[in-house]
Every structure is written in C-alpha cells, then in structure tokens.
Amino acid sequence: MTEQYSPLLELIKSRLREFYREPAIVFWVFGFPLLMAMGLGAAFRSKPPATPKIALIVQKDGAVSQENARLAELLLHSPRLTIQQLAQAEAKQKLARSQIDLIVSLDQHGATYIFDPKKETSPQARLLVDQEVQSAAGRKDVVKTRDQSVTEPGSRYIDFLIPGLIGMNLMGSSMWGVGYNLVVARKRKLLRRYAVTPMRRAHFLLSYFLSRSLFLSLELTLLVSFGVLVFGTAISGSLLAFVCAALLGAAAFAGISLIIGGRLDNTETANGWMNFVQLPMYVLSGTFFPYQHFPQWMHPAIEALPLTALNNALRAVYNEGAGLTAILPHALVLLAWGAVGFIVAVRTFRWQ
Amino acid sequence: MNAPIVCRDLVKRYGDKVAVAGINLEIRAGICFGLLGPNGAGKTTTVEMLEGLHRPTSGSIELFGLRYGSSDEQRIREKIGVQLQETQLADKLTVSEVIRLFRSFYDRGHSVPDLLRMVQLEPERDQRFHTLSGGQKQRVALATALAGAPELLFLDEPTTGLDPRARQVLWKVVEEFRDAGGTVVLTTHYMDEAAILCDEIAVMDSGRLIAQGSPRALIDSLGQVQFVEFEVAEAQAGFSAATLQGLPHIQKVDERRNRLRLTIARDLSALSAVLDVLAQLSVVPRGLTTHQATLDDVFLSLTGKELSDD
Numbered sequence: 001m002t003e004q005y006s007p008l009l010e011l012i013k014s015r016l017r018e019f020y021r022e023p024a025i026v027f028w029v030f031g032f033p034l035l036m037a038m039g040l041g042a043a044f045r046s047k048p049p050a051t052p053k054i055a056l057i058v059q060k061d062g063a064v065s066q067e068n069a070r071l072a073e074l075l076l077h078s079p080r081l082t083i084q085q086l087a088q089a090e091a092k093q094k095l096a097r098s099q100i101d102l103i104v105s106l107d108q109h110g111a112t113y114i115f116d117p118k119k120e121t122s123p124q125a126r127l128l129v130d131q132e133v134q135s136a137a138g139r140k141d142v143v144k145t146r147d148q149s150v151t152e153p154g155s156r157y158i159d160f161l162i163p164g165l166i167g168m169n170l171m172g173s174s175m176w177g178v179g180y181n182l183v184v185a186r187k188r189k190l191l192r193r194y195a196v197t198p199m200r201r202a203h204f205l206l207s208y209f210l211s212r213s214l215f216l217s218l219e220l221t222l223l224v225s226f227g228v229l230v231f232g233t234a235i236s237g238s239l240l241a242f243v244c245a246a247l248l249g250a251a252a253f254a255g256i257s258l259i260i261g262g263r264l265d266n267t268e269t270a271n272g273w274m275n276f277v278q279l280p281m282y283v284l285s286g287t288f289f290p291y292q293h294f295p296q297w298m299h300p301a302i303e304a305l306p307l308t309a310l311n312n313a314l315r316a317v318y319n320e321g322a323g324l325t326a327i328l329p330h331a332l333v334l335l336a337w338g339a340v341g342f343i344v345a346v347r348t349f350r351w352q
Numbered sequence: 353m354n355a356p357i358v359c360r361d362l363v364k365r366y367g368d369k370v371a372v373a374g375i376n377l378e379i380r381a382g383i384c385f386g387l388l389g390p391n392g393a394g395k396t397t398t399v400e401m402l403e404g405l406h407r408p409t410s411g412s413i414e415l416f417g418l419r420y421g422s423s424d425e426q427r428i429r430e431k432i433g434v435q436l437q438e439t440q441l442a443d444k445l446t447v448s449e450v451i452r453l454f455r456s457f458y459d460r461g462h463s464v465p466d467l468l469r470m471v472q473l474e475p476e477r478d479q480r481f482h483t484l485s486g487g488q489k490q491r492v493a494l495a496t497a498l499a500g501a502p503e504l505l506f507l508d509e510p511t512t513g514l515d516p517r518a519r520q521v522l523w524k525v526v527e528e529f530r531d532a533g534g535t536v537v538l539t540t541h542y543m544d545e546a547a548i549l550c551d552e553i554a555v556m557d558s559g560r561l562i563a564q565g566s567p568r569a570l571i572d573s574l575g576q577v578q579f580v581e582f583e584v585a586e587a588q589a590g591f592s593a594a595t596l597q598g599l600p601h602i603q604k605v606d607e608r609r610n611r612l613r614l615t616i617a618r619d620l621s622a623l624s625a626v627l628d629v630l631a632q633l634s635v636v637p638r639g640l641t642t643h644q645a646t647l648d649d650v651f652l653s654l655t656g657k658e659l660s661d662d
Contacts, residue, residue, distance in 0.1 A: 005452065005455055005456035006456060007456040007457050009456075010452060010453045010456035011453065011456075013449075013453075014442060014445060014449065014453050017444060017445055017449065018442055018444045018445065021444040021480075022444060188439070188440040188441075189436060189438060189439045189440065190439060190440065190441065190442065192405060192436060192439075193434070193436055193439045193441070193496075194457075195405065196403050196404065196405060196429065196432070196434040196436070197429060197434075197454065197457040197458070197500075198426055198429035198430050198457050198458055198459070198500070199457040352405065
C-alpha cells in the first residue's frame, strides 16, 4: 500500500495508450492529412508556363530566297523558341490535332502566321515568333524594360491548402477523439463502471482535455513542419495567434462532439451524426477552395460555421501575417460554438 | 458499527413498469449475500440502486450508515467494489494497466502486484485485455472491484457464461474475500453458485423478495421431502397427472411439459411405496430420477418457475 497512484495521470496514460495502440486511428489522425497534403500539393503544384510549340514551313515554289533561308536558320536555332521545320501537310495536321500552337510559313512575301486565336498559347506563340522575326530584320527595342518575378510563398495553392488541411484535421480528430470515444465507452458500459468508483468527474474530463491537447500539438507540429519541409510554406503571422486559433478550434469541435457523445450509446447512430455534422463543412468551409465561390447570400451562414472560422483564422495567421487581434472575430465564433457545446453537454451528459 | 447495507421500502418504477416493488433488506457484515431470481426479477435494478447507479423512485438506502446523493457519496465509493454485468474494460490496455487505472481512483487499496496475485493473473499481466478468455476478463473485472480494498463487494452475475473451471477460480477469490471479513452481495441465477458461496439468500421474483434465509433453512422450509421426476410415454393416453393426485405418500404433483414431478416424504419407504403405486397403475416411468431438495426446488415451489429459465 506504499505505492501512490495519480488518477489523472493514469487516465491520461490510458487515453494515450488506447490511441497509439490503434494503428488505424493513428493513420487517420496523422497519416491521412499528410497524404492529402502530398496528393493535392502535387496535383496543384505551380507548373512552369507551357512553352508554345511552333512549326516552320519554308515554301519552295521557285528558289528559296537567301533572306528566308537565313531567317529560317535563325528561328530554328533561337533559344527562346520550341520550333521544328515540317512539311506543309504534316504541319497542318499537327495544328489540327493541337499538337502545335502555330505555323510560321515563310514565302516570298515574308512570314505568315497560321494559328487559332482562341487557343490559349497560340497568340503568345505568334508574339514570340514575331519578336524574333522583326529583330532579325533589324528592329530595335526603344524602351528599356526589366522583369521582376513574384513567386514567393504565400500566394500559391499549397499555401491556401495547408491551413485548411490543419483546420479539417483539427475538426476530425477533436470530434472523433472526444464525442465518438465517449459513445464507445458508454456502449461498452465503461462509463458506468467508472461512475461507481471514487473517480473524480473533473479528472475524467481533464484527462480528455489534456490528452487532446497533447495530440493537438503533435498534429500541428507534424502538419506545419511538413508544409515547411516539403512545400516551403511558413507561418507568417504570430505563432501565439496560430496556437490560440488551433486550441479554440479544437475546443469548439470537442464541445460540439460532446453534444453528440453526451447521451448516445449506439456507435452507428453516433457515426451518422458525426458525418452529418462534418461533411457539409468539408464542402462549405473553404478547406480545398475558397468559400467565396458559393453565392453571396450563403456567406453569412458559411462564416458562422466553426470550420470556416477556424480556416479563416489559420489562413490569416499563416498567409497574411495576422496576430491575435486580427483573428478576434473568428476566435469569438469558435468560442461561442465551444461554449454552447459544453453547456449543452453538461446538462445532457449520461454516464450510462 | 453500521450494517453494510440497510434498505427500506425500496421502489423503482420506469414509467408504468415497476421493476422493484418495495424491498427491505439488512445485510450483516462478513457474509456473502445472494440475490436470486430469474432474469427480469429486478435483481440487477436492485443491486444497481445499492451501488448508487440509479436513484430509487422511493425508499431509502444506507451503506455503512451513509447515503448516496449527499457528501457521503464519495466515502461510500471508497468502501465498495463493484463488478457490473458485461463491462468491457479497455481492450487495448494490458491487464496490469487496467488494474492500475482502477487502483488509482482509490485513496487506499491493494498494490497492483497483490491484486494480480489475488485473481491469479500474474502470468497474463502484460497481455492486452481483448486477448483474454471470458474467465480471465471476469477476473480482471474482479481485480478492479477489489482494487480499493473494499469492505463491501458487489458482484452481478459474475460467472454467467463461464466454464466450470473458470467459475471455481472466481469462487475461490470471493470466498477468500469473505473469509477475510469482507461482505459480498452477489446476484446469480445459478443455484449451485448460490449454494456454494452464499451464507444468506434472498429470492426475488417480479420485483419482490419472496423468501429469505440461509440456503439450508430455505431448503428445509420445503419440509422433509424429496422429489421423483419422470416422463410418461404418450401411448399411455388414458393416464393423466390427476390420477396421481391424492394417492398415498404423494404430497404434490407438478407437471411441466411432459415431465411429472412428485413431491414425497424424505425416506426410502415412501419412495418404494410410490414406485409400487406407479406399477399398479401400469405407468412406465421414463428417465426416472430422484433427488433431495435443492434451492432450485425452493424456487420452483415459491414461484412455479425454474430459476434457470431464461
């Protein structure tokens, strides 16, 4: 009887063990969002602009003029063009099949550009070739110009996606990890078994809160560092604001899931409710694409959803350098959801 | 010292349905008390009220002079250990982790190694709960109930579905607990379990206690009787149970399905006289058995139902 046991510590340890000894859950919480980020990141990565493909025809009715031969030689060797010399028939066929964007036909009258002006890359091809043709003929640029490229992190699709994935992941893991977990424990009559011990209810709830917070920090670290290492994304705003937004988001979803998990002892029904609550937010809340694509009249409703608030807050911090005050409106939405959830749950919670 | 359990006029209603219809109990310290009855008799509801899981519709419960729903409740919880029906403890935890978790809820109690020894699960200490057999799981549940070194132990059908060997192991743990001065409240629908473990028995049917006493006293309440049971071939259509009623030596005739059961005096001459009577009536008794009165017979005579009928 000398050994001392801390109930809170033992409860937390149990919750951690139940988690990491369930490989499927570990995958859904940690592996799945990474795969999602990788897959979507690869699909929507910024590609180098397509270079227009050009065919060159040199008309041979009579002798090829020396001038045209020189021009053809110049175009074929230009480092700025992807160009090949083809027979007329073949070139026409390729143009029809969209395998090339432009045909340059050289004859005694000069150059003729044959292209479909509605095809995206064709007018650009025409400009490129014309530039070469004209400067070969001696045209000089009259204004001096410089290029400045803007490709720094913050404006790419992956920059939009990563905070959204973090938000979605927080929603999933908080809801399944708290509400659904309670339903399972109630179904297994484990809650009523606890209820007949001297276990403090506060310890029990605290163990959920603390173990969720621990997982939360792991999830965040993993996804954020994945973004940094693989896609070069970074949190541009206040780290404190980021953590606060994440914590409030997790608390909001834990609260909502407590309403579902407060009474049910049937996992199928709980499963249905979980999906019923989450699925609309996957679509509406701007995880994969901006919710501004939806009609204007829907925006107030969408912005009241907790995942929208969380995504907006995370994105503001991530990409727009926001701090605590800037995310306050979103934080209030999350706080309201969490508070409503906890208040309802406290009134309806059943140990058996 | 206050009795471990005193309850008065205990009633539990669920809507129109009366699960427990007014029960008075006083359970002394240091005994194993059995609450017997068929499924639906109200045993589990009664026990779960005593465990503080349900509030009674009316009536009072005192455990060690303390009441639920007051500041005493935590003190009661420290003093009792509970094994519920069909609790599935955390599958992914090992035996010793589960026991350690429950031990941590109590201010005082046995050490985890002691608990493992008590329920004979030392070899399985690092096995995950879901890999255990039914009997081993029940012993883990028993260890969690014993974790706080309780003075009062509730066991709700602890051996239902277990094989004979597993039941015996469990009985031994319960006997040791009782012999060390602990009080046990046990529900069961196994007569043999009640006969072996219980010092005192209360029989429950339709929400009421219909008899109470030691197993011996309950059996003796039937009088000095024994039972003869047999089946009668269908060919003897002319014969009916009523023919036997009122014959000498036969005190009572019960008919269940096609099996007859005669209650006769507990001596050899009565038995041979009854067999003679059957021969005179040309009754060919099939599968004839005789036995001394058991708790099953007590239950049958009290309720007209067999205890093990589910």
